Amino acid sequence: MTTMNNSLDKPVAAPVLAAKPAGAPMLAKILLAALLLLLLAMPGFLSTSLVNAAIQMLIMALFASAFNVLAGQGGMLSFGHAAYFGIGAFATLHAMNAVSGQGLLPTPLLPVFGAIGGAITGLVAGWFSSKRSGVYFSMITLALAELLHALAPHLKSVFGGESGVPSMRMPAWGFTFGTPVEVYYLTLAWVVASLALLFFFTRTPLGRLTLGLRENAHRLKFLGYNVHMARVMVFVISATFTGIAGGLLAMSNEAANYSVFEVRLSSEVVLNSYIGGVGVFFGPALGAAVMTFFGYAVSDLTRSWLLYQGIIFVAVMMFMPNGLSGIVAWWRASKFTGATKLGYVLAWSVGTLLCAAGVVFIVELLQRMLSDDYQFQLVQGQPWPALNLFGQAWLPGAVVTWLLPVALLAIGGVVLKLTSARWQALNDGEAQ
Amino acid sequence: MVAMCGKGSSSRTFWNKLMEFFTVSLLNGTIYGLLLFMVSAGLTLIFGMMGVLNFAHTSFYMIGAYLAYSLQKVIGFWPAIIIAPIIVGFLGVIVERFFLRRVHKYGHAHELLVTFGLSFIIAELIKLFFGNYPVNYQVPSSLNFAAFQLFGTDYPFYRLMMGVISLLMFGLIFLLLSRTRVGIVVRSAIYRPKMAEALGHNVPLVFMGVFGVGAGLAGLAGAVAGAFYTTNPNMALELGVLVFVVVVIGGLGSLEGAMVSSILIGLISSFAVGIDLSAADVLGYVGAGEWAQQVGGLLTLKISSLAATIPFALMLLVLLVRPSGLMGEKE
Numbered sequence: 001m002t003t004m005n006n007s008l009d010k011p012v013a014a015p016v017l018a019a020k021p022a023g024a025p026m027l028a029k030i031l032l033a034a035l036l037l038l039l040l041a042m043p044g045f046l047s048t049s050l051v052n053a054a055i056q057m058l059i060m061a062l063f064a065s066a067f068n069v070l071a072g073q074g075g076m077l078s079f080g081h082a083a084y085f086g087i088g089a090f091a092t093l094h095a096m097n098a099v100s101g102q103g104l105l106p107t108p109l110l111p112v113f114g115a116i117g118g119a120i121t122g123l124v125a126g127w128f129s130s131k132r133s134g135v136y137f138s139m140i141t142l143a144l145a146e147l148l149h150a151l152a153p154h155l156k157s158v159f160g161g162e163s164g165v166p167s168m169r170m171p172a173w174g175f176t177f178g179t180p181v182e183v184y185y186l187t188l189a190w191v192v193a194s195l196a197l198l199f200f201f202t203r204t205p206l207g208r209l210t211l212g213l214r215e216n217a218h219r220l221k222f223l224g225y226n227v228h229m230a231r232v233m234v235f236v237i238s239a240t241f242t243g244i245a246g247g248l249l250a251m252s253n254e255a256a257n258y259s260v261f262e263v264r265l266s267s268e269v270v271l272n273s274y275i276g277g278v279g280v281f282f283g284p285a286l287g288a289a290v291m292t293f294f295g296y297a298v299s300d301l302t303r304s305w306l307l308y309q310g311i312i313f314v315a316v317m318m319f320m321p322n323g324l325s326g327i328v329a330w331w332r333a334s335k336f337t338g339a340t341k342l343g344y345v346l347a348w349s350v351g352t353l354l355c356a357a358g359v360v361f362i363v364e365l366l367q368r369m370l371s372d373d374y375q376f377q378l379v380q381g382q383p384w385p386a387l388n389l390f391g392q393a394w395l396p397g398a399v400v401t402w403l404l405p406v407a408l409l410a411i412g413g414v415v416l417k418l419t420s421a422r423w424q425a426l427n428d429g430e431a432q
Numbered sequence: 433m434v435a436m437c438g439k440g441s442s443s444r445t446f447w448n449k450l451m452e453f454f455t456v457s458l459l460n461g462t463i464y465g466l467l468l469f470m471v472s473a474g475l476t477l478i479f480g481m482m483g484v485l486n487f488a489h490t491s492f493y494m495i496g497a498y499l500a501y502s503l504q505k506v507i508g509f510w511p512a513i514i515i516a517p518i519i520v521g522f523l524g525v526i527v528e529r530f531f532l533r534r535v536h537k538y539g540h541a542h543e544l545l546v547t548f549g550l551s552f553i554i555a556e557l558i559k560l561f562f563g564n565y566p567v568n569y570q571v572p573s574s575l576n577f578a579a580f581q582l583f584g585t586d587y588p589f590y591r592l593m594m595g596v597i598s599l600l601m602f603g604l605i606f607l608l609l610s611r612t613r614v615g616i617v618v619r620s621a622i623y624r625p626k627m628a629e630a631l632g633h634n635v636p637l638v639f640m641g642v643f644g645v646g647a648g649l650a651g652l653a654g655a656v657a658g659a660f661y662t663t664n665p666n667m668a669l670e671l672g673v674l675v676f677v678v679v680v681i682g683g684l685g686s687l688e689g690a691m692v693s694s695i696l697i698g699l700i701s702s703f704a705v706g707i708d709l710s711a712a713d714v715l716g717y718v719g720a721g722e723w724a725q726q727v728g729g730l731l732t733l734k735i736s737s738l739a740a741t742i743p744f745a746l747m748l749l750v751l752l753v754r755p756s757g758l759m760g761e762k763e
Contacts, residue, residue: 370563
């Protein structure tokens with residue numbers, strides 16, 4: 001029983017973070033510089049709505065990275081990170097509105113208040129929740145976030161009730177902060193600086209200790225560390241940077257209401273981080289950016305994005321336990337030639353795409369069939385009229401309509417199974 | 433002092449009102465607590481046995497409610513109440529066999545995350561099939577009558593029935609676990625899984641069975657309670673958070689702890705809803721009322737409007753004084 005309670009402290013899978021080969025950094029540095037250049041140049045060739053999407057991606061990437069300090073590095077799975085995100089947002093908004101709308105500090109510095117708000121809430125919440133570890137920790141963080149969510153609508157003076165707290169970005173340092181592009185650069189500067197600090201943190205003694213908290217807290221205790229205090233410190237650092245992310249969102253939206261405390265945001269950061277892969281520093285940021293971008297891209301096309309998000313998450317957890325960034329580690333660890341590996345990756349991708357097409361087809365068909373608009377058209381005793389999907393008309397009563405997605409799923413499944421079996425055989429053959 | 437207390441009433445009617453408030457809250461609270469127990473029992477049993485915190489547990493509660501709602505339109509209320517939990521139990525078996533068992537090798541955190549993802553998917557599927565609003569699942573008219581009169585008002589029979597069903601359930605599980613051979617195997621699988629396996633028992637099968645039964649229980653609770661409370665896509669989350677609070681307070685893995693803290697939370701919730709008093713009013717008795725009114729914020733909020741937050745406050749208190757929960761083992 002006792003060992004079971006502590007089971008969450010143990011690593012999810014082989015930790016990739018600790019062992020970075022010495023030869024790789026050069027390539028990584030070049031890639032990072034290229035990415036940074038791309039991010040700097042992006043507003044030049046993007047439309048306004050895409051710039052806004054990029055702002056969201058940056059903020060969610062920072063949020064996921066801050067979350068990962070606790071979840072991935074510290075082994076403490078928090079299900080209530082929306083709380084610190086929300087507090088950061090409101091702290092920033094109140095700082096913006098202070099001094100009759102002039103703001104406590106020049107506009108570009110205001111997310112500092114998000115950091116302070118996040119840190120203070122994180123200190124209190126972290127002190128309570130890290131009294132327990134493992135699943136208890138997860139439940140307590142969730143309950144604390146729900147406490148705030150239940151309380152927020154009643155505290156109108158702080159959280160502004162239903163309408164929320166509105167604000168305005170004031171011009172400062174020669175910028176007006178009136179256009180999305182200026183907000184983009186402000187967000188980019190904060191996110192890059194925060195990510196750099198978070199990366200630096202993993203290199204500090206406390207950062208190394210964080211990994212120890214995940215791997216074996218008992219041993220740390222025997223070595224003389226105050227495990228509770230160490231956990232609280234890690235929690236505070238995570239909450240601080242989460243607060244910055246919240247502050248950035250508040251600045252970009254110029255408003256927030258208590259719905260930021262909803263569990264949806266807390267779960268989103270969990271899903272994003274684990275889809276990206278918590279074993280690598282940039283994994284969660286990658287996952288958050290990719291998922292936010294997809295969310296933005298398909299939001300006009302489907303109403304079932306959240307469902308797809310859940311399915312992607314479970315699929316990743318079941319079949320790719322190290323997340324998207326685990327692919328890189330897999331590529332490096334495997335000793336076969338690039339062409340062989342590429343072939344397998346392609347085969348797996350084809351199988352996955354076929355399965356995905358089948359799932360999307362079924363979900364979209366169901367969604368359209370069950371929508372109120374369509375249900376009102378139905379006449380008793382008459383066959384159901386045709387539905388428009390992907391530029392084609394489909395009869396819900398026809399066998400072909402259902403045979404197609406099932407066939408897609410079946411073929412995709414067979415491709416995946418065969419590829420995996422061959423890969424297994426290849427590895428077994430090599431081992432002998 | 434109490435919500436129903438009218439101004440200028442004589443002391444006799446005041447006591448009457450107080451007694452009424454007390455009795456009704458006690459009954460409602462106990463029954464709500466029993467319902468909470470029905471859900472948290474499965475959660476705590478599954479945790480005790482497999483070390484898995486099943487995030488999707490209250491999703492089974494929700495599926496139970498929605499299934500019963502759909503079935504009762506076709507086959508009537510009672511058959512629906514019986515069949516829905518069985519289907520939910522099978523769903524639980526599928527989840528254990530095809531999802532949890534596959535990721536078992538990656539550790540408990542991974543299993544927790546998979547159940548979390550499943551709860552997410554289930555909520556979205558419910559929204560897809562039934563819409564993102566409450567459905568009209570109601571107590572059938574044949575059961576919608578007063579059980580007895582309490583201080584001049586009717587007390588609904590259905591509420592009483594919910595209490596009786598959960599008590600029956602508790603009794604059955606208790607007898608099953610403590611008096612039968614199956615119960616002995618299950619308890620040994622909980623206590624020392626490796627040893628039980630070494631003695632030739634099929635522990636994975638036991639795990640699957642308990643997971644199914646736990647899910648089925650949650651489904652039964654949903655099927656029964658969904659008709660009385662609202663059935664909406666958020667019910668899993670709302671109850672889920674409360675059930676987590678219950679098991680943190682009671683101590684995970686302990687059935688008795690779950691029972692005690694379920695009843696406790698049920699009582700506190702139902703009493704708090706009726707108390708129309710704020711911290712400022714209390715401070716008023718010691719002469720600090722004016723000051724409290726000026727400070728505002730938390731101090732002027734009525735306890736009744738804070739009812740939803742009180743279980744969380746209680747949880748924090750328990751964490752402060754007894755981190756392992758009322759009946760939990762020390763870490």
